[in-house]
Amino acid sequence: MNKNKTKPTIRDVANKAGVSISTVSRVMNAPASVVENKRQRVLAAIEELSYQPNAFARGLIYKKSFTLGLLIPDIENMYYAGMIRGMQDACNKLGYSLMICNTDRDKERMISYIDAFHEKQVDGIVFASDKMFPEYYEKLVGCRIPFVMVSSHSDEYDIPCVEVDDEAAAYDAAAYLIELGHRQIGMIGFNHENSISGPPRYEGFVRAMTEYGLTSNIANVKFASHYFEHAYQAAHELFTDHPQLTAVFCVADEFAMGTISYLRDRHILVPGQVSVVGFDNHRMAGMYIPKLTTISQPIYDLGHRAAEKLHELLTTGSVMVPREVLQHKLIVRESSRERATTI
Amino acid sequence: MNKNKTKPTIRDVANKAGVSISTVSRVMNAPASVVENKRQRVLAAIEELSYQPNAFARGLIYKKSFTLGLLIPDIENMYYAGMIRGMQDACNKLGYSLMICNTDRDKERMISYIDAFHEKQVDGIVFASDKMFPEYYEKLVGCRIPFVMVSSHSDEYDIPCVEVDDEAAAYDAAAYLIELGHRQIGMIGFNHENSISGPPRYEGFVRAMTEYGLTSNIANVKFASHYFEHAYQAAHELFTDHPQLTAVFCVADEFAMGTISYLRDRHILVPGQVSVVGFDNHRMAGMYIPKLTTISQPIYDLGHRAAEKLHELLTTGSVMVPREVLQHKLIVRESSRERATTI
């Protein structure tokens, strides 16, 4: 092994193999055009030196980094773990690397990460879950970096995206609870402010209540922002205002956990007295006690498709299906059951 | 805004500002050496074109990418979310970007990611949790990429690392259970094969049992590999073989959850009949029902320090503290309590 401190260049390989640098370049890019004998020598030299072509030099020529950027709001939310997984698998398949940045839903960080992506010349960006503010949009097009959205979309701009039908999914969850016999149903939603899935999930809930003639339930909604603790607090408010509820639809599994925790601290049984359904079906949903009934999002596929769609955009310049909707599914586990019949 | 499709280069900026490219370069790297008037014009041109210097060109010159690579075994394990967060914050602070790769504990993927890092010219690599196999080590030194380990270390090689004292932490967990009055104690550990923290945590358990004269408990150990389901199964085996146990130490929070789930399916109360303590204290530990008593690892700091240590290695060529140990702490919550006194 070469113990030299600096990395070998194409020139070192050429010297060692006794050929010109073009020949080395050819064995890497068009092996067929090099005579067997020399090719072997070059390959041997590459092996011996642990040579890897320098991506800077290549990038300068190809004007491509073969790197994609991912902007996510909160890496500690389990939801994104599955998404990253799907995205990285797609990237591997397509020959890309992935650069992940955690914005903490902070505008300043977001902007500075976009700058970093710009400087690092990422070929494209996947923008996850967040709202596409004009600042972001202007910045992105100003940088001339193609991008797609995942688990989100934009009404103002025409941006390719892959997501789930939040309205329909929320409707399904609420309708399921109604079909179970529940009549006093509450909901814990996302604060609408800056939330992309908050409003449609709320709408789905409202539509279900309306269609089933339970419009009074529309008043039983509290909002929380992302975290367990906030959901716990929201559940407290919800049950303080509406102690009669026998079911609650939560727009995230973490909210369902917060709600169940609250209920348990109040010695209210789930699902014995109150049914709870979550949303996402991330890994923890099946590990919780009780196991969560929830809306399953195809999280892995969302990530996978988003990367593929971005790749499509990069290679063809456009996208066949601008707004792709993946299927959700209700998963019934332990946190919900038929309303206890009054005697 | 420039609607041109290609990204502007330093030449475009120079033209627009009516100066040479060297001057543009200077306003970016040594602003003081450029006369106020021109500097303003250059700055204006940069702004107007949304110009960002090309990292490829810079990298070629500086031989630095200002990018660090992170190799983790399993992104869906909550443990790593906190670590990534800490690492990324450190990277931001130090002016680096972070490239995260999920190896799935697969040797082939590991090797191919190292190749990718090599090609992309990452300045250094953080190697998380996994065992440093000779193949990896040879590869890494062959690539001449500096690296550190986090939540892991190597006995064979001399590699800077930051971790927790697993043996002592496990001892503390086991001793805590003993001090609570438990005498029949079991453990669910990591399969030792290829596990870095498995053996020391087992040793810590054994030492506690030995010091307290409870050596018979050393037989009450089952092993599982990483996932909830495996831990559930291991708990099944443990309690089938040793139904008399009143406490179990689990080497991961996810194992504790699997164990509690199993116990609950068997209608055994936690902590009423059996106390369970976990390890990690990741976010979910405080959300579970019951909330987990666990060993808290400074996960964020582990990630943060690892990045700092790598940076130290990159800039100074060596590291002051080759093997850094961060403090763990026992967090008592709801999943453990004093042994029920026999009447």
Add this chain to the structure above:
DNA sequence: TTGAAAGCGCTAACAA
């Protein structure tokens, strides 16, 4: 204080 020019490692066009 500024500009011209060399060169970082590679690819691709051109010549041989």
Add this chain to the structure above:
DNA sequence: TTGTTAGCGCTTTCAA
């Protein structure tokens, strides 16, 4: 089939 060379976008001498 192979080698020579220009040039990708930038920084950094060296001269002016």
